[in-house]
Amino acid sequence: MDKILLISVVVPGRDGEKVVDVLIAGNRFARIGKVSPEESLGAEVVDCSGFAILPAFYNGHTHAAMTLLRGYADDMPLQKWLQEYIWPFEAKLTGDDIDVACRLALLEMIKSGTVFFADMYWHRERTIKVVGEMGIRAAVGVTFAESLMTPEQIEGNFKFLAAHTGESERVRLAVAPHSVYTVGEALLKRCADFARSEKFLVHTHLSETLKELEDCERQYGCSPVRLLERAGMLDSNLAAAHCVHFSDDDMKAFVDSGATAVLNPNSNLKLASGIPPIDRLLRSGANVALGTDGDSSNNNLDMHEEMKLAALLAKVQGGAETLPAHDALKMATVNSARAYGLEDAGEIREGFLADCLLVDLNNERMVPRHNLVSNWVYAADSSCIDSVICNGKFVMRGHHVDGEEEIIREAEACAKRLAAN
Amino acid sequence: MDKILLISVVVPGRDGEKVVDVLIAGNRFARIGKVSPEESLGAEVVDCSGFAILPAFYNGHTHAAMTLLRGYADDMPLQKWLQEYIWPFEAKLTGDDIDVACRLALLEMIKSGTVFFADMYWHRERTIKVVGEMGIRAAVGVTFAESLMTPEQIEGNFKFLAAHTGESERVRLAVAPHSVYTVGEALLKRCADFARSEKFLVHTHLSETLKELEDCERQYGCSPVRLLERAGMLDSNLAAAHCVHFSDDDMKAFVDSGATAVLNPNSNLKLASGIPPIDRLLRSGANVALGTDGDSSNNNLDMHEEMKLAALLAKVQGGAETLPAHDALKMATVNSARAYGLEDAGEIREGFLADCLLVDLNNERMVPRHNLVSNWVYAADSSCIDSVICNGKFVMRGHHVDGEEEIIREAEACAKRLAAN
DSSP states (O other), X not given: OXXXXXXXXXXXXXXXXXXXXXXXXXXXXXXXXXXXXXXXXXXXXXXXXXXXXXXXXXXXXXXXXXXXXXXXXXXXXXXXXXXXXXXXXXXXXXXXXXXXXXXXXXXXXXXXXXXXXXXXXXXXXXXXXXXXXXXXXXXXXXXXXXXGSXXXXXXXXXXXXXXXXXXXXXXXXXXXXXXXXXXXXXXXXXXXXXXXXXXXXXXXXXXXXXXXXXXXXHHHSSOHHHHHHHTTOOSTTEEEEEOOOOOHHHHHHHHHXXXXXEEOHHHHXXXXXXXXXXXXXXXXXXXXXXXXXXXXXXXXXXXXXXXXXXXXXXXXXXXXXXXXXXHHHHHHTHHHHHHTTOTTOSSOOTTSBOOEEEEETTSGGGOSOSXXXXXXXXXXOGGGEEEEEETTEEEEBTTBOTTHHHHHHHHHHHHHHHHXX | OOEEEEEEEEEOOTTXXXXXXXXXXXXXXXXXXXXXXXXXXXOEEEEOTTEEEEXXXXXXXXXXXXXXXXXXXXXXXXXXXXXXXXXXXXXXXXXXXXXXXXXXXHHHHHHTTXXXXXXXXXXXXXXXXXXXXXXXXXXXXXXXXXGGSOHHHHHHHHHHHHTTTTOXXXXXXXXXXXXXXXXXXXXXXXXXXXXXXXXXXXXXXXXOSXXXXXXXXXXXXXXXXXXHHHTTOOSTTEEEXXXXXXXXXXXXXXXXXXXXXXXXXXXXXXXXXXXXXXXXXXXXXXXXXXXXXXXXXXXXXXXXXXXXXXXXXXXXXXXXXXSOHHHHHHHHTHHHHHHTTOTTOSSOXXXXXXOEEEEETTSGGGOSOSOHHHIIIIIOOGGGEEEEEETTEEEEBTTBXXXXXXXXXXXXXXXXXXXXO
């Protein structure tokens, strides 16, 4: 079994930081504290003085392959953005382009400290392949968008799921009905029933814009939340992205169901969808996680930015004491992991999956260190992340990811070709 | 005269990017485009292929020395934060501590691409000294806070200003009455008269919290904006930090005066002061610039974060087309420079001060490059900044600032000592 011994690393805690040794054995944290010579026999020893160990990020909602559309269209209303720019560009994407796009996305995630993402897009087999290559985790959504698919494609989705195609130690599938405005009530119900009986998680967009609410009210006579409830989808296995517009009635139904709200504040602000009701969600007792949405609406996949922005918005909504740093960190780590069934991930804890960051304590943003977690949440950025470990293996080391130069060269060339055609 | 020739660097423009050579001669951009061998004779030649040249940031409002308080107290209401944590800590700061604190602050600014800051704090002579050492620019506020000063100290301030003490090519002074709640009407008036007759800029806090508005109304029967107007301070030489709470009447008076609003959205959200009315300010035709506020309330000095957050908040207030990337960049660069009298700074332009960043176009966040400025504003972070030039000299090169290791060591030791006492 592969072992890594991290020597003299700073680990944060609610009652102050400690300097410890951390033994990783296989894909788990085997010991945190004092490691005996017997336990660590054969381990690669890494001197971590000057570094802190922190949980890596779990991105609860994204569209990885949209990385190729970063900066392709900005600063315009949603409908124009989608219809005149995003959809025509997407129509040109081949499977090979998706490989290139996903590699760039995963590179960006790793460099900003993310080891897991919940994806929703087309060409899922390509996404699964790239996740395999690059060493991180994903819940790959098998996407249902009824208005854009043939009945055969819909049946193909269920077959793909039933066979657990492409699943592995690091990859699981999720049932991903896109939204209430692209999937009808009957198919929503079928997705919900299937997910419950086959034990899949469900990943969808929910209550992102006021237009979605108005259209749902007109078509179904209820809110998107109540429609999901009617379809049997409002359940504890649901990870619902956005959740910007919840009435009090929506909020109660949502919280009672045990579903998770995966907030994407950067995207919601940039597309002018609204400010997610973070303080209300927290006061209502909802499970709240975070995601970045895709690169075309954010325009990056940096979970740290999402974490800081969520904390700031929560405070201006509920007062300066709302969502303190420790809890903001949890939203971006353990809460997002749990929403996707990773019950033993997102914390630096014996027995948990060995996913973590080594953060440079001599980076100017981490100094002085009155409070490590506060520095991390409010002052740091990606430049502070020296190394990333996922599933017990380094995926970034000394700021470098294997193959990054080639990934960038190919992505730039591919995007240029697509934009020119 | 020292010269630097930047070869094959990408420069953005509204109608697309170009690859150019840039000649810096002394402290100015001498030529942008094609540089003749005669002009560049004796220049240090730097190959910039793979880099873009972008304007450096100008931080319109900060308290540099508060860097030592980063993370010392967070997630609590303003009054508790100030009275139980910030003020007792500050009371212990000596002049030598201020040196250490300012060096860390300036290191942080340089690493995140900032070449100018408008400061307001005590021990201005220490701040001036460190700005001299570290090669960037500042408008150092000579701070008036009547409730905390003796009459002799107040007279000392005016003498310091009248003698232009410590001013140099990179340092200018500003008259800095702290706020309407720490400076009485008579002294506000004296500051305003003095600044006008002696041609100084005025830097103050304005309309930051609702409490400030309520107290001002009770004490003076008017809003802070109207009080500044009564005191003759509402003028085009005023840079007013925060501007969170403006009535329509305040807005009109402010815009008519030609004063600049220096917004600090990170700080306002984190302290739960409110969301600055960016869209309303823009629609009213106000001059709008950006600042970070101090490290104790942000908790960093990263103008890039301020720029992105301002753009996002403007959009959610006014629609997705509000404050497009080019204009957000201007807020953080040329608008902030002009607010402090730097009329020929903040753009990559012949004859302008040679302040700029070299940004790594092979950083994953800058790829693909459909739109350089959009990538820079919405996707980048400090990890994309390779080098920083201020006043025609490199102050950071290849991510490294001379002496940074010692600055960090001293700051950590100093903060630890202060927190322990």
